[in-house]
Amino acid sequence: MMLRSFVLLQSAFLRQSVCRLQALVFVALCGLLTWDESISAIVGSAYAAEEPGCLVGFGKSEITPLLPTPMAGYYGIRYSTATHDPLWAKATVFDDGKTKVALVVVDLIATTPWMVSETRRIVEENLGIPGSHVMISATHSHTGPMLYEPEERVVGRFGNQTQEAKDFMLKLPDAIAKSVQQAVENLRIRSISFGTGEETRLAFNRRFFMKDGTVGWNPGKLNPGIVREAGPTDDQLPFIAIHEEQGAVSGVLSSFAIHLDTVGGTQWSADMPYTLQESLRGVFGPDGHLQYATGACGDVNHINVRTAERQGGHQEAARIGTRLSGALLRAWDSRRGVSDCRLAAEHRIIRLPVQPHAPERSEWAKKTLQKMGEPNLPPFMEMVEAYRIADVESRSDGFIEAEVQVISLGRDIAWVALPGEIFVQLGIAIKDASPFQQTSIHELANGSIGYVPTRQAYSQGNYEVISARCAEGSGEMLVDAAVSMLRKQFNDKPQASEKGKQE
Numbered sequence: 001m002m003l004r005s006f007v008l009l010q011s012a013f014l015r016q017s018v019c020r021l022q023a024l025v026f027v028a029l030c031g032l033l034t035w036d037e038s039i040s041a042i043v044g045s046a047y048a049a050e051e052p053g054c055l056v057g058f059g060k061s062e063i064t065p066l067l068p069t070p071m072a073g074y075y076g077i078r079y080s081t082a083t084h085d086p087l088w089a090k091a092t093v094f095d096d097g098k099t100k101v102a103l104v105v106v107d108l109i110a111t112t113p114w115m116v117s118e119t120r121r122i123v124e125e126n127l128g129i130p131g132s133h134v135m136i137s138a139t140h141s142h143t144g145p146m147l148y149e150p151e152e153r154v155v156g157r158f159g160n161q162t163q164e165a166k167d168f169m170l171k172l173p174d175a176i177a178k179s180v181q182q183a184v185e186n187l188r189i190r191s192i193s194f195g196t197g198e199e200t201r202l203a204f205n206r207r208f209f210m211k212d213g214t215v216g217w218n219p220g221k222l223n224p225g226i227v228r229e230a231g232p233t234d235d236q237l238p239f240i241a242i243h244e245e246q247g248a249v250s251g252v253l254s255s256f257a258i259h260l261d262t263v264g265g266t267q268w269s270a271d272m273p274y275t276l277q278e279s280l281r282g283v284f285g286p287d288g289h290l291q292y293a294t295g296a297c298g299d300v301n302h303i304n305v306r307t308a309e310r311q312g313g314h315q316e317a318a319r320i321g322t323r324l325s326g327a328l329l330r331a332w333d334s335r336r337g338v339s340d341c342r343l344a345a346e347h348r349i350i351r352l353p354v355q356p357h358a359p360e361r362s363e364w365a366k367k368t369l370q371k372m373g374e375p376n377l378p379p380f381m382e383m384v385e386a387y388r389i390a391d392v393e394s395r396s397d398g399f400i401e402a403e404v405q406v407i408s409l410g411r412d413i414a415w416v417a418l419p420g421e422i423f424v425q426l427g428i429a430i431k432d433a434s435p436f437q438q439t440s441i442h443e444l445a446n447g448s449i450g451y452v453p454t455r456q457a458y459s460q461g462n463y464e465v466i467s468a469r470c471a472e473g474s475g476e477m478l479v480d481a482a483v484s485m486l487r488k489q490f491n492d493k494p495q496a497s498e499k500g501k502q503e
């Protein structure tokens, strides 16, 4: 009785308190006492190692191709020559006793429908986790393998239909599923905290209003024609930390909106997620599970056009990874604890109309694509447009199916998966409308439909719009679907106090 009134008294005090230090002291005090449901609703305000945990498991499986294989990332074929750092499939599984979900990230240029459906089939058969509860996203490493497409409808893309690419792809679903299996086997009670770092000077919108009235794309360093950026960046670095019983950190999941084309060359590399991982390992130890996903960054990269500095190679990747780890660690002390482990997962297939083109472009596209094997390739933008037209025309009904998936943990954390290179403004729109404390976007997830620009960008044109398979307004349709699922999951999980009233 004494204990309960003390807790209630302290709860009232805490509700009025705005001082984080006081909150920390209080939560630490409560850790000495036994856990009481009456305080569970307010423990979202600070993190202490004594908080009750959720079932969480980690796994990883190496996916570096063993033999020289065509590499992804650019228009043109190049074979791998060595491994700089291995490529991984990394998985984190959460289990609330009723529901299991798996968040998987692969060090690859993209995810493809076959890769995702096969992996989900294996995971469902072997582990009983339904496909809709498995989120598989790609970091967009440009130093990973070309991805073979068993159901390629159009033409091969510079090495993706070679035997090496096929051999790699056929083994990939098993390897990814292995990371999930390891995570399931590794499930144990761990406590979770979450925070949001900020990094304002690392990512740049790569579309610019130019003095000639056009919108430029990657206009080049110190280009005098630049007026200003044509779009925003997302400076948030959402992360969650997972702690062992004694408070030691065993896992960190994070994401940031920056295009992953830093290192280049012909050696396999996970690119910046590798350097972020190494930097965080220096802090949390060599065994930490450090899983990074790429946010909505269809129009954002690391190139600062206002400096003349060369920005590429492994040192540049190290600069970016180290700075991101710094942003994460700066926000470390403002983490909040998660006391609600209830999971929810849903995915919806959205039918997006394809981008239309004039009928006469059809013949032109076919002729342009015939020149692809020749030594002198057509101009870059012509190749981009020809690929789009051929791809769009292979979809007989004029629609593209796009999967939007939302997974949430309690009323605090949500992950949104979108299947393409998503303009940053669309990711920000989802985060702004989300009722969850923290919402992360994982792009190139559960398949890829290519670039997804904003409605506004379509009238401005240039690279991403020329390349986009989906029509104007598609990005906003994906946002609407994501926000509707976020709201539904949030409202389906009443607060602990409201839940008490219902029962």
Ligand SMILES: [Zn+2]
Pocket (backbone or CB within 6 Å): 140, 259, 260, 261
């Ligand atoms: Zn790219």
